[in-house]
Amino acid sequence: MNALNVSEPLPxxxxxxxxxxxxxxxxxxxxxxxxxxxxAPVANGVRGLETAMRYAVLDGGKRLRPLLxxxxxxxxxxxxxxxxxxxxxxxxxxxxxxxxxxxxCMDNDVLRRGKPTVHVRFGQAPALLAGDAxxxxxxxxxxxxxxxxxxxTQARLCxxxxxxAGYQGMAGGQAIDLASVGLPLTSPELHNMHRLKTGALxxxxxxxxxxxxxxxxxxxxxxxxxxxxxxxxxxxxxDVLDVTADSATLGKTAGKDAAQDxxxxxxxxxxxxxxxxxxxxxxxxxxxxxxxxxxxxxxLPRTAAxxxxxRLLVQRTH
Amino acid sequence: MNALNVSEPLPxxxxxxxxxxxxxxxxxxxxxxxxxxxxAPVANGVRGLETAMRYAVLDGGKRLRPLLxxxxxxxxxxxxxxxxxxxxxxxxxxxxxxxxxxxxCMDNDVLRRGKPTVHVRFGQAPALLAGDAxxxxxxxxxxxxxxxxxxxTQARLCxxxxxxAGYQGMAGGQAIDLASVGLPLTSPELHNMHRLKTGALxxxxxxxxxxxxxxxxxxxxxxxxxxxxxxxxxxxxxDVLDVTADSATLGKTAGKDAAQDxxxxxxxxxxxxxxxxxxxxxxxxxxxxxxxxxxxxxxLPRTAAxxxxxRLLVQRTH
Numbered sequence: 001m002n003a004l005n006v007s008e009p010l011p012x013x014x015x016x017x018x019x020x021x022x023x024x025x026x027x028x029x030x031x032x033x034x035x036x037x038x039x040a041p042v043a044n045g046v047r048g049l050e051t052a053m054r055y056a057v058l059d060g061g062k063r064l065r066p067l068l069x070x071x072x073x074x075x076x077x078x079x080x081x082x083x084x085x086x087x088x089x090x091x092x093x094x095x096x097x098x099x100x101x102x103x104x105c106m107d108n109d110v111l112r113r114g115k116p117t118v119h120v121r122f123g124q125a126p127a128l129l130a131g132d133a134x135x136x137x138x139x140x141x142x143x144x145x146x147x148x149x150x151x152x153t154q155a156r157l158c159x160x161x162x163x164x165a166g167y168q169g170m171a172g173g174q175a176i177d178l179a180s181v182g183l184p185l186t187s188p189e190l191h192n193m194h195r196l197k198t199g200a201l202x203x204x205x206x207x208x209x210x211x212x213x214x215x216x217x218x219x220x221x222x223x224x225x226x227x228x229x230x231x232x233x234x235x236x237x238x239d240v241l242d243v244t245a246d247s248a249t250l251g252k253t254a255g256k257d258a259a260q261d262x263x264x265x266x267x268x269x270x271x272x273x274x275x276x277x278x279x280x281x282x283x284x285x286x287x288x289x290x291x292x293x294x295x296x297x298x299x300l301p302r303t304a305a306x307x308x309x310x311r312l313l314v315q316r317t318h
Numbered sequence: 319m320n321a322l323n324v325s326e327p328l329p330x331x332x333x334x335x336x337x338x339x340x341x342x343x344x345x346x347x348x349x350x351x352x353x354x355x356x357x358a359p360v361a362n363g364v365r366g367l368e369t370a371m372r373y374a375v376l377d378g379g380k381r382l383r384p385l386l387x388x389x390x391x392x393x394x395x396x397x398x399x400x401x402x403x404x405x406x407x408x409x410x411x412x413x414x415x416x417x418x419x420x421x422x423c424m425d426n427d428v429l430r431r432g433k434p435t436v437h438v439r440f441g442q443a444p445a446l447l448a449g450d451a452x453x454x455x456x457x458x459x460x461x462x463x464x465x466x467x468x469x470x471t472q473a474r475l476c477x478x479x480x481x482x483a484g485y486q487g488m489a490g491g492q493a494i495d496l497a498s499v500g501l502p503l504t505s506p507e508l509h510n511m512h513r514l515k516t517g518a519l520x521x522x523x524x525x526x527x528x529x530x531x532x533x534x535x536x537x538x539x540x541x542x543x544x545x546x547x548x549x550x551x552x553x554x555x556x557d558v559l560d561v562t563a564d565s566a567t568l569g570k571t572a573g574k575d576a577a578q579d580x581x582x583x584x585x586x587x588x589x590x591x592x593x594x595x596x597x598x599x600x601x602x603x604x605x606x607x608x609x610x611x612x613x614x615x616x617x618l619p620r621t622a623a624x625x626x627x628x629r630l631l632v633q634r635t636h
Contacts, residue, residue: 049485049493100450105421105442124423125496128446129489132418135450136484139457143477155472159461166454167367171447175367178443 013304015312019067026066029088030057033141034134052122052130053137057095060113064313065090065205068230071305072209072223075292079212082149086157086208089138093165094201096134099127101174135165156211164204173197177262185263191232198238199231206230206306218291225288230310233281237314239264240274245318278314285310331622333630337385344384347406348375351459352452370440370448371455375413378431382631383408383523386548389623390527390541393610397530400467404475404526407456411483412519414452417445419492453483474529482522491515495580503581509550516556517549524548524624536609543606548628551599555632557582558592563636596632603628 034057036050066087073083102109102117103124110120119127142157163169173196180193206227210220243266265274289303289310301307352375354368384405391401420427420435421442428438437445460475481487491514498511524545528538561584583592607621607628619625 048497049490053485097450100446103423103446105446126493128418128421128423129493129496132415132449132453132483133485133489135453136480136487136489138480139476140480140484143473143480145477150469151473152469154476155461155469158457158472158476159463162454162456162458162461165450166458167371167451169454171451171454172367175444175447178447179366 013300013308015305015308018305018308022067022070023063025084026063026070026087026091027058029084030091033088034058034092034137048122048126049129049133052118052126053134055115055121056099056118056130056134057092060115061091061095062316063091064234064309065094065201067309068202068205068227068306069209071309072206073212074209075223075289075303075306076210076213076215076219077302078209078214079149079153081147082153082157082212083209085141085144085149086161086212087205089141089157089161090201090205090208092134092138092141093161093170096131096138097165097170097174097201099131099134103127106174106178153211157208160204160208160211164200169196169200169204170198173200180263182261183263185268187268190263190265190268194232194235195228198235199228202231202234203227222288222291226285226306226310229281229285229288230313233278233285233310233314236265236274236278236281237316239266240271240278241316241318242266243271282310282314331618331626333623333626336623336626340385340388341381343402344381344388344405344409345376347402348409351406352376352410352455366440366444367447367451370436370444371452373433373439374417374436374448374452375410378433379409379413380634381409382552382627383412383519385627386520386523386545386624387527389621389627390524391530392527393541393607393621393624394528394531394533394537395620396527396532397467397471399465400471400475400530401527403459403462403467404479404530405523407459407475407479408519408523408526410452410456410459411479411488414449414456415483415488415492415519417449417452421445424492424496471529475526478522478526478529482518487514487518487522488516491518498581500579501581503586505586508581508583508586512550512553513546516553517546520549520552521545540606540609544603544624544628547599547603547606548631551596551603551628551632554583554592554596554599555634557584558589558596559634559636560584561589600628600632 031054034050034054036054069087069090070080070083072078073080073086098112099118101107102112103119110117112118115121117127118130122130138161139158142161143154165171167175173193176189176193177197180189185193203224204227206223207220210223215223242264265277268274269277286307289306292303349372352368352372354372387405387408388398388401390396391398391404416430417436419425420430421437428435430436433439435445436448440448456479457476460479461472483489485493491511494507494511495515498507503511521542522545524541525538528541533541560582583595586592587595604625607624610621
């Protein structure tokens with residue numbers, strides 16, 4: 001619709017166009033894999049478990065983790081079909097963790113992505129089971145038979161995802177988070193909690209994208225640093241937005257951390273220093289990726305999407 | 319210690335000795351993999367998540383699923399190290415499902431394996447997270463790096479386990495179970511629920527053991543039938559024991575199904591017919607295995623453990 005003024009320099013990388021293209025693939029794939037099978041059990045007129053699973057996964061979310069997987073795969077020129085599966089698997093793990101997190105025995109939240117949370121809509125037991133089934137589905141999606149994805153890639157993707165989701169990753173971080181409410185955490189303790197709680201899965205997204213190609217130890221190392229910086233920056237920005245944005249913009253309850261007396265980067269550092277810290281982490285992420293930016297395709301560095309995503313993540317408003 | 323009377327015929331297969339040997343391997347491996355790492359988070363003086371995970375997994379349970387994995391691996395002369403990992407992974411999935419099943423929003427049970435349930439001992443949120451982390455750990459255990467287990471075997475084990483645990487397996491069956499309380503189920507509906515809820519993971523145990531070797535489609539098919547019959551027989555016997563045994567013998571609350579007005583094979587068929595049905599299923603399981611019993615080692619059919627386990631399972635008192 002907008003006529004392009006050719007006298008303006010062409011943008012180096014159009015993140016909007018790239019994201020739109022990738023999200024179309026992800027949404028279609030998720031909708032196919034989190035399917036409503038015709039022989040699903042019907043209770044009280046609805047196909048309970050599968051309906052709850054779809055509700056938890058579809059029509060919502062920024063899909064940041066899938067985008068990181070696909071961008072990292074692009075950076076290493078990896079297998080796109082494997083990456084699409086990895087992208088969806090990571091999102092399923094993320095979605096299940098939100099379902100369980102929102103339950104009354106955990107954060108007891110009623111609003112998520114602008115909609116009632118899964119247990120509010122379907123009940124606690126279906127929410128618990130839907131989360132459990134989403135985790136299993138993630139590993140099922142990673143291990144297709146007869147699709148030509150190398151077994152070694154399948155096994156490595158499962159390993160990366162399982163480690164990031166488990167007790168030395170996301171679940172471990174959530175346990176520390178729960179045990180920390182009302183306690184003063186030191187900076188190393190707060191970093192460690194977030195490294196596990198949100199950082200592990202974000203970093204794993206990058207490493208799973210990389211696992212879809214074959215990379216040198218140097219490139220793998222650079223991507224690992226990128227993933228760690230981006231993962232931490234994401235949480236710092238989350239903490240900032242919790243005090244600066246409103247619930248309607250966030251699509252979830254704002255001001256929750258302060259209300260629950262949870263330690264955050266803002267409570268630890270102050271608002272301005274937390275914002276500065278997010279930008280330092282962005283610089284670290286971009287710096288890590290610059291070392292592998294020499295890989296080029298069509299006049300753009302293959303890492304263009306990774307760079308643009310890191311910027312977006314720190315500059316986001318929700 | 320016991321002098322063997324040589325005038326007596328030697329027992330064909332000593333299930334007790336075999337089970338003792340296998341359980342020692344399984345318990346040691348589980349204790350190593352569900353580990354209390356030195357840097358685990360400490361809250362209120364205990365290492366919360368990992369302690370809850372160990373409590374849920376160690377020192378309890380019949381380990382029927384691990385034994386089925388190891389027996390099936392023996393039947394196909396498969397890779398014992400892969401089978402030990404598969405055995406422990408299946409048990410972790412089983413253990414997590416019990417933790418979540420017992421929670422107040424599900425069955426609300428306070429006694430399991432003769433001990434307070436995980437949420438009673440540790441709280442609901444730690445129980446939820448411990449279950450989640452146990453599921454992730456199962457897939458982590460299946461995908462070790464640098465242990466010489468073929469990536470194709472790792473991928474296949476993950477696939478079998480994920481399918482059996484998810485919405486078309488255990489979690490799906492639990493959802494039907496929840497939605498069926500107080501409803502009259504037809505025989506096909508009751509069979510379908512149990513095929514998913516308990517049968518899928520028991521059958522997967524057998525198939526995962528088989529996946530540790532290389533088998534012909536005929537042998538795979540025979541083991542699949544064995545697994546289906548054994549899985550169903552297990553549930554029928556469970557339903558029988560729920561009305562004939564007491565809580566102390568069962569190590570869990572007896573009479574629970576009737577109290578909750580849940581449909582069971584006993585409520586559908588009557589006690590005697592349910593007992594007969596269990597023995598018919600045992601005969602089917604033994605018959606399936608007899609077709610591959612020609613594989614022999616040391617004068618015993620390699621399927622001796624599978625046969626003995628099927629008998630034990632139907633004749634058990636708890």
